[in-house]
Amino acid sequence: MKVTKHCETPQAGPMSRGSENSTETEQPCPIEYILDRISSKWSFLILRELLIDNRRTHELQEALPISTKTLTIRLRELEKYGMIERKVYPEIPPRVEYSLTPRGRNIKPVIDALQQAGEAWLSDEQVVGDS
Amino acid sequence: MKVTKHCETPQAGPMSRGSENSTETEQPCPIEYILDRISSKWSFLILRELLIDNRRTHELQEALPISTKTLTIRLRELEKYGMIERKVYPEIPPRVEYSLTPRGRNIKPVIDALQQAGEAWLSDEQVVGDS
DNA sequence: CGGCATCCTTGAAGATACTG
DNA sequence: CAGTATCTTCAAGGATGCCG
Numbered sequence: 378m379k380v381t382k383h384c385e386t387p388q389a390g391p392m393s394r395g396s397e398n399s400t401e402t403e404q405p406c407p408i409e410y411i412l413d414r415i416s417s418k419w420s421f422l423i424l425r426e427l428l429i430d431n432r433r434t435h436e437l438q439e440a441l442p443i444s445t446k447t448l449t450i451r452l453r454e455l456e457k458y459g460m461i462e463r464k465v466y467p468e469i470p471p472r473v474e475y476s477l478t479p480r481g482r483n484i485k486p487v488i489d490a491l492q493q494a495g496e497a498w499l500s501d502e503q504v505v506g507d508s
Numbered sequence: 509m510k511v512t513k514h515c516e517t518p519q520a521g522p523m524s525r526g527s528e529n530s531t532e533t534e535q536p537c538p539i540e541y542i543l544d545r546i547s548s549k550w551s552f553l554i555l556r557e558l559l560i561d562n563r564r565t566h567e568l569q570e571a572l573p574i575s576t577k578t579l580t581i582r583l584r585e586l587e588k589y590g591m592i593e594r595k596v597y598p599e600i601p602p603r604v605e606y607s608l609t610p611r612g613r614n615i616k617p618v619i620d621a622l623q624q625a626g627e628a629w630l631s632d633e634q635v636v637g638d639s
Numbered sequence: 640c641g642g643c644a645t646c647c648t649t650g651a652a653g654a655t656a657c658t659g
Numbered sequence: 660c661a662g663t664a665t666c667t668t669c670a671a672g673g674a675t676g677c678c679g
Contacts, residue, residue, distance in 0.1 A: 407626025
């Protein structure tokens with residue numbers, strides 16, 4: 378779906394906030410903006426793989442329990458949004474390699490944060506023990 | 509869907525890695541684990557609202573363009589996973605307030621990272637100008 | 640006010656077979 | 660090997676109406 382307004386820049390970093398919204402007219406919420414592009418679990422996991430190293434198609438398929446169709450769709454989407462790059466080597470058999478663009482690498486902090494939050498969750502899961 | 513294996517603890521922090529996986533038998537990937545719980549865009553946005561401050565139901569509805577049905581579903585889910593707390597004040601008219609639990613507050617770094625990544629994206633969007 | 644219940648639309652994903 | 664095409668299933672979400 379599409380959201381348009383709200384989001385008053387939540388915890389608004391330490392700086393900024395000085396001259397109100399002067400040049401920026403109707404900036405959408407950054408969080409929403411990014412979630413509208415990579416809200417799929419697979420997008421995150423694909424990006425995580427590529428953060429480790431470049432990958433060929435079948436390597437991604439082996440790393441993730443994803444169908445070829447969905448994988449292709451997600452890859453095309455990430456490519457379209459300029460997060461990954463698709464490089465085709467005209468060989469036989471075909472060889473395709475995916476890598477992160479600078480913009481793609483920008484989500485590393487997000488992946489890292491997810492990693493840590495997940496670890497924290499898992500460790501207190503063993504103590505508290507909920508579902 | 510359900511994933512079960514893979515994830516070799518990606519960029520595995522600086523330390524650890526010493527005694528292999530001794531006590532941990534089949535730990536799922538933390539990232540997957542957490543994404544299986546809050547992969548919905550709405551979950552993130554609800555958590556973001558509650559990170560700012562506690563909220564009543566109608567406040568969340570006003571802040572987010574979400575249907576009452578979906579909002580309730582997401583709230584129940586977050587509650588079930590122990591990320592938020594639901595407090596009912598037996599008044600007339602009814603009054604319900606949602607707040608974050610410690611576990612819920614754990615995802616603040618994730619939200620912050622999303623915020624920054626989104627801002628970076630939006631700012632180079634204006635320069636490069638892709639869809 | 641908070642939130643079910645119902646109906647309906649969409650999209651995400653899997654499985655499978657097939658092509659260059 | 661990489662990717663497309665087709666068919667199917669299922670969950671997410673919206674809209675609306677009703678209730679305590």
